[in-house]
Amino acid sequence: MSRLTTIRLMPIINVQNLSRTYKVYRKNEGLLSSLRGLFHREYREVHAVRDVSFEIEEGEMLAFLGPNGAGKTTTLKLLSGLIEPTSGTATVMGYVPWKRENAYRRRFSLVTGQKEQLWWDLPAHESFRLHKEIYRIPEDDYDRRIDELTSLMDVKALIDQPVRELSLGERMRMELIAALLHRPDVLFLDEPTIGLDVISQRNVQQFLRSYQAEQKITVILTSHYMKDIEALCERAVVINRGSVIHDGPVSEIGDRFSQHKIIELTFANGSIPGDIHRFGDVLEDRTPMVRMQIPKEDVSNSLSRMLAQYNIDDVSVAERPLEDVIAELFSSESKADDVDE
Amino acid sequence: MNSVANSAEARGSLSWWIGLKWLILRTAIVERFVYRGDFFFATVVRFLPIVTQIFLWGAIFAGDDARQLQNYGYADMVAYFLIVMLARAFSSMPGLATGIAESIRNGSVRKYLLQPVDMLDYLFWHRIAHKLVYYAIAAIPFAAVFWLCEDYLPGWPSATVMSAFVISLLFGFAIGFLIESLIGLIAFWFLEVSSLIFIYMMLNYFLSGHMIPLEWIDNWIPWVHYLPLKYLAYFPAAVLLGKIPEADLPTELATQAVWIVVLLIANRTTFYYGVRRYGAFGG
Numbered sequence: 001m002s003r004l005t006t007i008r009l010m011p012i013i014n015v016q017n018l019s020r021t022y023k024v025y026r027k028n029e030g031l032l033s034s035l036r037g038l039f040h041r042e043y044r045e046v047h048a049v050r051d052v053s054f055e056i057e058e059g060e061m062l063a064f065l066g067p068n069g070a071g072k073t074t075t076l077k078l079l080s081g082l083i084e085p086t087s088g089t090a091t092v093m094g095y096v097p098w099k100r101e102n103a104y105r106r107r108f109s110l111v112t113g114q115k116e117q118l119w120w121d122l123p124a125h126e127s128f129r130l131h132k133e134i135y136r137i138p139e140d141d142y143d144r145r146i147d148e149l150t151s152l153m154d155v156k157a158l159i160d161q162p163v164r165e166l167s168l169g170e171r172m173r174m175e176l177i178a179a180l181l182h183r184p185d186v187l188f189l190d191e192p193t194i195g196l197d198v199i200s201q202r203n204v205q206q207f208l209r210s211y212q213a214e215q216k217i218t219v220i221l222t223s224h225y226m227k228d229i230e231a232l233c234e235r236a237v238v239i240n241r242g243s244v245i246h247d248g249p250v251s252e253i254g255d256r257f258s259q260h261k262i263i264e265l266t267f268a269n270g271s272i273p274g275d276i277h278r279f280g281d282v283l284e285d286r287t288p289m290v291r292m293q294i295p296k297e298d299v300s301n302s303l304s305r306m307l308a309q310y311n312i313d314d315v316s317v318a319e320r321p322l323e324d325v326i327a328e329l330f331s332s333e334s335k336a337d338d339v340d341e
Numbered sequence: 342m343n344s345v346a347n348s349a350e351a352r353g354s355l356s357w358w359i360g361l362k363w364l365i366l367r368t369a370i371v372e373r374f375v376y377r378g379d380f381f382f383a384t385v386v387r388f389l390p391i392v393t394q395i396f397l398w399g400a401i402f403a404g405d406d407a408r409q410l411q412n413y414g415y416a417d418m419v420a421y422f423l424i425v426m427l428a429r430a431f432s433s434m435p436g437l438a439t440g441i442a443e444s445i446r447n448g449s450v451r452k453y454l455l456q457p458v459d460m461l462d463y464l465f466w467h468r469i470a471h472k473l474v475y476y477a478i479a480a481i482p483f484a485a486v487f488w489l490c491e492d493y494l495p496g497w498p499s500a501t502v503m504s505a506f507v508i509s510l511l512f513g514f515a516i517g518f519l520i521e522s523l524i525g526l527i528a529f530w531f532l533e534v535s536s537l538i539f540i541y542m543m544l545n546y547f548l549s550g551h552m553i554p555l556e557w558i559d560n561w562i563p564w565v566h567y568l569p570l571k572y573l574a575y576f577p578a579a580v581l582l583g584k585i586p587e588a589d590l591p592t593e594l595a596t597q598a599v600w601i602v603v604l605l606i607a608n609r610t611t612f613y614y615g616v617r618r619y620g621a622f623g624g
Contacts, residue, residue: 100616
């Protein structure tokens with residue numbers, strides 16, 4: 001008799017009920033309250049991360065979405081061992097991050113928009129060489145990696161230039177090289193394209209996509225640029241006010257959270273009917289084509305009525321752009337409990 | 342793992358350790374030379390106080406070479422301040438505490454938490470690099486000042502005293518480093534430690550023997566000799582000037598070593614609890 005067994009891969013990142021609460025000093029305005037604060041301090045608790053759970057399989061690239069103060073960065077800080085949780089557990093590659101074991105620290109990298117790893121006054125290659133020693137990268141591997149990464153990031157000619165003289169985009173690419181030199185198994189990227197121009201953003205996106213596809217490393221990416229997310233990730237965890245509100249495919253976010261759909265209609269007689277507004281908001285008028293936003297629950301009903309009343313050549317229904325859905329979702333949420341990230 | 346493999350790994354670890362320290366040193370030295378003009382100027386200007394000290398004590402003794410103030414004649418005073426200057430070249434740590442506090446405040450301390458490095462060890466070697474560059478630049482002015490003041494200096498001491506003096510300078514470096522790093526680490530709780538540094542500098546100036554020899558104040562502050570501060574300035578000078586009997590040198594050096602251990606434990610403990618408290622605010 002054959003016996004069926006289900007093989008379940010161990011997640012490389014396992015987060016269970018993770019919470020982090022900060023005690024924040026509440027300072028009221030004015031001199032009097034400052035003086036009062038000398039003797040009697042008022043604190044409030046800020047739940048930066050509240051009962052967050054998720055798992056990530058090896059080689060996955062996960063988007064971590066949320067508004068400012070949602071808890072994304074705090075979660076990455078917890079997973080990289082910078083801070084300890086108030087409660088809950090997490091393991092990354094079997095390590096508890098906040099124990100900060102060297103064996104763990106050799107196997108991951110955190111890249112944020114800040115200057116993290118490079119010596120400001122020295123050329124990047126000085127910092128890279130220091131990384132080589134810190135992470136015990138063999139000489140020949142190091143040379144190969146530098147060659148490979150500087151070519152991929154198109155900064156080969158810049159590694160002899162002091163870091164302070166580089167543009168933001170060039171510096172971010174150097175930071176990425178420093179973060180990847182030791183071939184981390186897990187990479188945490190916190191807003192890696194923040195402040196970059198469109199070309200630099202695309203360069204970084206392309207680099208990350210090809211690097212991840214080739215190396216099969218596990219990546220958690222936070223970004224406010226939905227184009228980053230759509231270009232790089234299939235799965236997203238959406239977090240707001242410290243809690244997970246979605247964990248699933250990026251493509252499902254629109255369907256799940258958007259209150260509207262986008263309908264494009266092309267009219268056969270070359271003009272747009274004057275009463276079209278009663279079906280929804282007109283987003284774009286390119287006669288004879290019109291682009292409209294219609295409440296999701298009314299789509300089928302509105303479409304059948306429009307098809308019956310007007311002479312329509314072409315019709316298409318689409319989800320709203322991810323950026324709009326996320327903006328709508330987060331702007332509708334109260335931010336009273338946010339912590340400044 | 343067999344013993345051959347064990348010893349190969351140990352050799353590998355040792356060569357890695359040496360390689361890492363060398364690279365930290367090398368990188369910090371290269372960084373130091375980026376602002377070489379400013380650094381050179383600051384190094385030379387640091388010699389001005391010793392000139393004013395010599396004139397000040399010259400005025401106090403009013404050219405009377407036979408006059409003694411608590412067992413110090415004019416020549417002793419000049420020699421004392423010259424050696425104190427040398428001792429402080431080892432034990433003073435400009436910018437260390439403020440640098441640590443700043444890195445905690447602005448979040449750049451996270452580099453040491455994310456990478457497999459020990460922050461204190463890294464900063465220690467970084468500081469050695471700074472000192473080496475400082476000595477390289479200051480060697481000529483130091484030599485010139487000592488040469489000009491040669492008449493005030495005692496003759497060459499015995500090998501025992503000279504060895505004790507060198508050890509006291511190196512231990513002084515460690516104590517100076519550990520006190521300032523400890524003050525810097527307090528920023529995990531208070532974020533801003535500039536007032537603390539100001540108080541420390543003031544106490545240091547007075548209680549380390551930087552201002553006057555400690556024999557002059559130990560009547561009022563008898564516990565001054567039990568503090569680690571005396572090892573930052575007074576002690577090396579007292580050793581070289583023969584103010585401490587040779588028989589007492591091992592005990593004194595052992596006490597200095599104990600202070601290093603105590604301060605190291607205090608640093609480690611403060612770092613351990615500080616990091617647990619750390620909020621990693623700022624991005």
